[in-house]
Amino acid sequence: MTSATRIRVAVIGAGLMGRWHAYAAVRSGARVTAVVDSDQSQADRLAARYPGCRAISDLATALELSDVVHVCTPTETHVPLARAALTAGKHAVVEKPLASSATDTAALLSLAASHGVFVCPVHQLVFTDGVRRAHTSMQRIGPVRHVGFVLCSAGAAGAGPGAPGRVALEVLPHPLSIIARLFPDALGHAAWSVRHPAPGEIRVLGQAGDLTVSIVVSMSARPTKNTMEILGVRGAVYVDLFHGFAVRYSGNVSRARKIAQPFLHGAGHIGVAAANLALRIVRREPAYPGLVPLLRAFYAAVASGGAHPIAPSETLAVACASDELMALVSGVRTSLRTEGDDAPGWRG
Structure with a gap:
C-alpha cells in the first residue's frame, strides 16, 4: 500500500457517527467499501451514498473488503469488534472511548503491535x-x-x-x-x-x-x-x-x-x-x-508505515486517567447514597 487513496474502509455502525466517519473517510482520500449494521435498512441507506460500497450483515466479509475498520458502535462493543479487526490484520479506528478500561485499552494496543497494525482512538479535537x-x-x-x-x-x-x-x-x-x-x-x-x-x-x-x-x-x-x-x-x-x-x-x-x-x-x-x-x-x-485531519494522518501512517498520529503511550495515558476519574465518580455516588444528600461529594 503506497497511497492513502487506495485505502479501503469498512464502517461498522451506520448511525450518526458511522455516517460522519464515512463522509470523513472519503474526504480523507479513502474509499468506503463496506457498511455493517444490525439494522440492514440503515446499512443499505449509508452504503448507497458511496459507489461500489456494500451493505453487509457479517463482520468477516467486511474485513475481507477493507484495510481499515471504523468502529462506530456503542462502547461495550468496541473491544470485541476492534479485536476481530486487529486479529485479522486490519487497522482500526475506534470511536471514543477506545475501550471501557485502561486494561482493555492496553490489551488492544498490545494486540495491534503484535499483528503489525494500528489502532486509533477518535481523539479528533x-x-x-x-x-x-x-x-x-x-x-x-x-x-x-x-x-x-x-x-x-x-x-x-x-x-x-x-x-x-x-x-x-x-x-x-x-x-x-x-x-x-x-x-x-x-x-x-x-x-x-x-x-x-x-x-x-x-x-x-x-x-x-x-x-x-x-x-x-x-x-x-x-x-x-x-x-x-x-x-x-x-x-x-x-x-x-x-x-x-x-x-x-x-x-x-x-x-x-x-x-x-x-x-x-x-x-x-x-x-x-x-x-x-x-x-x-x-x-x-x-x-x-x-x-478529517486525524484520518488523513492515520491513513498516511497506514499507507507508509510511518509514525502513528496518536502515540500508544498517549492513548494509554488518557485511558488510565479516565479510569481514575470514573473510579472517583463511582466513589462519590457511593458516598452520596451512604451519607445522604448533604455529603460534600468530593473524592480525590
Missing part, C-alpha cells in the same frame, strides 16, 4: 486548528498556570434515564486527550478530585506540579458549549472546541487595556470565528472539526 494554535501559542503566553474545560452537551437528550451519566463519562476522553497532547507529562502525575452533584454532572479539579486543571461536564446546563481556556502569566488562549478555532489574548496590563478589553476580546472573537466558518465551508466540514 487534538487535530483541530484551534487546539493546534493553542499549542503553538503556549510559548507566547507561558508559563501556563491553568487549563479549564467547560462541556455542556445535549447528547443525552431523549436517550433514557441512564443516558446523562453514561454520556458524561464517555466525553471525558476529549479534554483528557487534549491535556495529554499539550502537557505530555501531566496526566501521569496529576492528583484529581471529583464532584458529582447529579447524574450527568461531573466537576473535576486536578493538579500536576504548577499546572491546575478544571473540567466541567454538564448534560443539562445550557447553552451547549465545548470550550477550553489556557491561562498563562503572559496571556491566555480561548478555544472553541465545537467549532475548532482559537483566540489568543495578550497579558499586557494597563488602565486603557482594562477599559478596552471587552471590545478587543469581542472583536477578536468575531473576526476569528468568521474566518474559521469561511474556512470550514471551503473545506466542506459541516461538523466534527478535526476528524
Whole structure:
C-alpha cells in the first residue's frame, strides 16, 4: 500500500457517527467499501451514498473488503469488534472511548503491535486548528498556570434515564486527550478530585506540579458549549472546541487595556470565528472539526508505515486517567447514597 487513496474502509455502525466517519473517510482520500449494521435498512441507506460500497450483515466479509475498520458502535462493543479487526490484520479506528478500561485499552494496543497494525482512538479535537494554535501559542503566553474545560452537551437528550451519566463519562476522553497532547507529562502525575452533584454532572479539579486543571461536564446546563481556556502569566488562549478555532489574548496590563478589553476580546472573537466558518465551508466540514485531519494522518501512517498520529503511550495515558476519574465518580455516588444528600461529594 503506497497511497492513502487506495485505502479501503469498512464502517461498522451506520448511525450518526458511522455516517460522519464515512463522509470523513472519503474526504480523507479513502474509499468506503463496506457498511455493517444490525439494522440492514440503515446499512443499505449509508452504503448507497458511496459507489461500489456494500451493505453487509457479517463482520468477516467486511474485513475481507477493507484495510481499515471504523468502529462506530456503542462502547461495550468496541473491544470485541476492534479485536476481530486487529486479529485479522486490519487497522482500526475506534470511536471514543477506545475501550471501557485502561486494561482493555492496553490489551488492544498490545494486540495491534503484535499483528503489525494500528489502532486509533477518535481523539479528533487534538487535530483541530484551534487546539493546534493553542499549542503553538503556549510559548507566547507561558508559563501556563491553568487549563479549564467547560462541556455542556445535549447528547443525552431523549436517550433514557441512564443516558446523562453514561454520556458524561464517555466525553471525558476529549479534554483528557487534549491535556495529554499539550502537557505530555501531566496526566501521569496529576492528583484529581471529583464532584458529582447529579447524574450527568461531573466537576473535576486536578493538579500536576504548577499546572491546575478544571473540567466541567454538564448534560443539562445550557447553552451547549465545548470550550477550553489556557491561562498563562503572559496571556491566555480561548478555544472553541465545537467549532475548532482559537483566540489568543495578550497579558499586557494597563488602565486603557482594562477599559478596552471587552471590545478587543469581542472583536477578536468575531473576526476569528468568521474566518474559521469561511474556512470550514471551503473545506466542506459541516461538523466534527478535526476528524478529517486525524484520518488523513492515520491513513498516511497506514499507507507508509510511518509514525502513528496518536502515540500508544498517549492513548494509554488518557485511558488510565479516565479510569481514575470514573473510579472517583463511582466513589462519590457511593458516598452520596451512604451519607445522604448533604455529603460534600468530593473524592480525590
